[in-house]
Amino acid sequence: MKRVFILLNSLCFYLQTLSGQIFINQSGYQTHLPKFFYTNINATSFQIVEENSGNVFFSGELTLISTNDQATGMLIKKGDFSNFTREGNYYIKLNSNDTSYHFRISSNALEDVFKKSLKAFYFQRCGSQLFYTHAGVYQRNACHTADGFYHSSTGQSGYKLSRGGWHDAGDYGKYVVNAGISAATLLMAYELFPDYFNSDSLNIPESGNGIPDILDEVKYEINWFLSMQSDDGSVYHKLTKEQFESFVMPSQDSGMRFIYQKSSTATGNFIAVLARFYRLYKNFDSSFANQCLNAALNAWNWLSNQQGIVPAGGFHNPPGTQTGEYGDYSDSDERLWAAAELFESTGDQSFKDYFEFNYNLGGLINSTMNWQNVRTLAHLTYLFSKQSSIDQNIKSQLLNSLISYSNALVSKRNSNGFGVSINPGEYYWGSNSQVLNNGILLILTYNKTNDNKYLSSAIEQLNYILGCNAHNFSFVTGIGKKYPMKPHHRPSEADGIPEPIPGFVVGGPNQFLDDPILQQYFNQNTPPALCYIDHLQSWASNEVAINWNAPLVFLSGFLKNFFQTDVENDNNEIYDFELEQNFPNPFNEQTKIRFTLKSKTHNQLYKVKLRIVNLFGQEIFSLIDDFRPAGTYEVTFTSSYYSNKILSSGIYFYQLTVNENTFTKKMVYLK
Numbered sequence: 001m002k003r004v005f006i007l008l009n010s011l012c013f014y015l016q017t018l019s020g021q022i023f024i025n026q027s028g029y030q031t032h033l034p035k036f037f038y039t040n041i042n043a044t045s046f047q048i049v050e051e052n053s054g055n056v057f058f059s060g061e062l063t064l065i066s067t068n069d070q071a072t073g074m075l076i077k078k079g080d081f082s083n084f085t086r087e088g089n090y091y092i093k094l095n096s097n098d099t100s101y102h103f104r105i106s107s108n109a110l111e112d113v114f115k116k117s118l119k120a121f122y123f124q125r126c127g128s129q130l131f132y133t134h135a136g137v138y139q140r141n142a143c144h145t146a147d148g149f150y151h152s153s154t155g156q157s158g159y160k161l162s163r164g165g166w167h168d169a170g171d172y173g174k175y176v177v178n179a180g181i182s183a184a185t186l187l188m189a190y191e192l193f194p195d196y197f198n199s200d201s202l203n204i205p206e207s208g209n210g211i212p213d214i215l216d217e218v219k220y221e222i223n224w225f226l227s228m229q230s231d232d233g234s235v236y237h238k239l240t241k242e243q244f245e246s247f248v249m250p251s252q253d254s255g256m257r258f259i260y261q262k263s264s265t266a267t268g269n270f271i272a273v274l275a276r277f278y279r280l281y282k283n284f285d286s287s288f289a290n291q292c293l294n295a296a297l298n299a300w301n302w303l304s305n306q307q308g309i310v311p312a313g314g315f316h317n318p319p320g321t322q323t324g325e326y327g328d329y330s331d332s333d334e335r336l337w338a339a340a341e342l343f344e345s346t347g348d349q350s351f352k353d354y355f356e357f358n359y360n361l362g363g364l365i366n367s368t369m370n371w372q373n374v375r376t377l378a379h380l381t382y383l384f385s386k387q388s389s390i391d392q393n394i395k396s397q398l399l400n401s402l403i404s405y406s407n408a409l410v411s412k413r414n415s416n417g418f419g420v421s422i423n424p425g426e427y428y429w430g431s432n433s434q435v436l437n438n439g440i441l442l443i444l445t446y447n448k449t450n451d452n453k454y455l456s457s458a459i460e461q462l463n464y465i466l467g468c469n470a471h472n473f474s475f476v477t478g479i480g481k482k483y484p485m486k487p488h489h490r491p492s493e494a495d496g497i498p499e500p501i502p503g504f505v506v507g508g509p510n511q512f513l514d515d516p517i518l519q520q521y522f523n524q525n526t527p528p529a530l531c532y533i534d535h536l537q538s539w540a541s542n543e544v545a546i547n548w549n550a551p552l553v554f555l556s557g558f559l560k561n562f563f564q565t566d567v568e569n570d571n572n573e574i575y576d577f578e579l580e581q582n583f584p585n586p587f588n589e590q591t592k593i594r595f596t597l598k599s600k601t602h603n604q605l606y607k608v609k610l611r612i613v614n615l616f617g618q619e620i621f622s623l624i625d626d627f628r629p630a631g632t633y634e635v636t637f638t639s640s641y642y643s644n645k646i647l648s649s650g651i652y653f654y655q656l657t658v659n660e661n662t663f664t665k666k667m668v669y670l671k
């Protein structure tokens with residue numbers, strides 16, 4: 001009887017997933033970014049209908065992606081309305097008359113997910129009270145202020161004060177390895193795109209202190225990191241209980257919490273994060289920053305004296321401990337990463353030598369970063385290095401490897417339903433974080449190449465997380481129409497508030513069925529991407545974790561911010577020159593750019609620059625760079641004229657600088 005019930009249950013779940021649907025980014029679409037949706041309905045065309053008026057503003061054809069997508073077993077078609085940029089509220093209607101959820105097109109479509117996913121780190125804070133002003137209904141008491149006791153396996157006894165930092169995930173443990181990649185991913189976002197991540201008004205306790213909130217939030221973790229260092233420079237692996245806590249509020253969680261053995265992987269992570277934090281924080285508070293650098297250098301001294309991985313064979317939970325392990329077989333990637341960050345922060349030759357001697361031992365960029373493998377983070381730091389002594393040859397090898405790795409991601413995106421960049425076989429515990437980290441790599445490749453296929457592929461990774469997936473489900477709490485209501489997150493459950501704490505991405509589909517709930521609902525024949533359930537006890541598909549949220553912050557923050565509408569200004573009145581909209585626009589091959597210099601004094605010469613830049617403000621073409629007298633000028637821009645550069649379809653800007661003033665207008669190139 002029970003068996004039948006279970007079978008029926010999973011069948012219903014399966015059928016529910018497969019009925020005819022339209023899959024959209026439920027958070028909405030940024031006005032000027034490419035826009036895609038998917039459907040498993042065998043229609044041929046679609047319309048974009050305005051919510052209030054019922055008017056049709058756009059129509060297009062659907063493209064068949066697969067009649068039997070391997071990851072989902074579904075027929076999947078794709079719609080593209082990238083060229084539709086009218087802001088408002090809409091829904092999609094197919095020629096079969098099926099309709100989608102309503103959604104918005106707006107320059108703020110991703111703002112909510114960005115802010116909430118960053119604020120989620122604040123909600124993970126351990127050791128201090130969360131007040132109503134910042135936490136609202138999710139206010140709570142301070143927790144775990146008396147940590148922690150040395151576990152007997154350390155060979156030490158007694159107590160070491162270690163307070164603060166973020167709870168790792170749905171549990172209340174704190175693990176240096178996983179904290180490392182989480183903090184580093186947030187720091188990377190800020191370091192590479194400071195203008196997009198410098199908000200100081202997230203409403204955390206430090207907001208308004210003149211330091212970007214993302215750095216304040218990471219600093220909260222850094223203080224805990226510092227407390228996990230031992231006198232010899234090494235770093236303890238984790239601070240947890242022996243068993244996972246029950247579903248109580250953190251302040252109600254009692255029992256002994258232990259500091260476990262030191263490990264070389266934790267130490268390598270510690271060095272990398274503290275070194276990176278030092279260079280980003282030194283302009284705000286040099287004495288604290290120096291403390292971080294010194295801690296990193298002490299840790300390096302210890303690490304470089306260890307021949308192999310510590311403890312031998314890698315960290316393992318001692319008998320009697322069942323909390324997270326974050327075990328690893330190799331620490332060579334952590335060591336490489338530590339050296340890369342120390343080099344970038346100090347310019348010191350010895351770190352450069354270490355990196356250059358070891359950088360290609362495990363290949364170049366050939367994997368997506370995750371808590372166990374941070375080699376790619378080491379490579380990215382060197383690739384984006386600002387040190388002048390950098391070896392250009394190594395840099396270009398790294399760039400080439402990034403491009404070819406991203407090319408492989410783009411082909412996965414093209415061949416899989418929903419544009420997702422993972423194949424069947426890759427839906428393991430935390431698969432959503434690999435999707436998001438792939439998105440970061442695609443953004444970085446776009447940044448280096450200006451090729452729009454990387455940008456649109458990155459966007460599809462976020463779309464997948466926010467609703468373009470077989471579950472027609474936003475995997476982020478509090479975002480979209482349908483999202484996890486029962487995440488495996490102790491405070492979200494124990495607070496008695498039905499609505500989970502917002503801004504957390506859950507681990508997502510897990511074809512390896514690593515928990516009893518997944519095993520109850522699915523089996524080996526379930527298509528991989530369907531192995532997800534919004535169930536409190538499905539910790540292997542429905543838990544939250546700091547290392548999964550960090551790439552969500554990166555991707556949503558980047559995509560929300562990188563198209564800055566405020567670069568377009570009305571320049572007719574105050575200035576003595578005028579820049580007109582290019583014509584035609586959008587253009588194919590050729591467009592004309594006109595501007596006028598209105599002379600006030602006879603014989604005045606203006607210093608004039610006219611250039612075309614990409615979305616990052618990087619110059620692609622220089623059209624004029626000299627002195628000009630007053631008059632009206634018309635420049636014809638021919639895309640193919642610049643035979644040495646391939647211009648891909650997309651949004652560009654043309655910028656006119658006259659003496660000290662720069663004006664920018666947007667233009668769209670459609671091949």
Ligand code: 9MR
Nearest residue numbers: 168169170171324325326429430543545
């Ligand atoms: O994210 C981790 C995943 O890659 C591992 O397969 C899994 C089992 O070891 O552990 C995950 O991390 C969990 C950690 O061990 C304890 N806190 C919750 C983490 C997320 O589920």
Ligand code: ZN
Nearest residue numbers: 126127143144
């Ligand atoms: Zn706590």
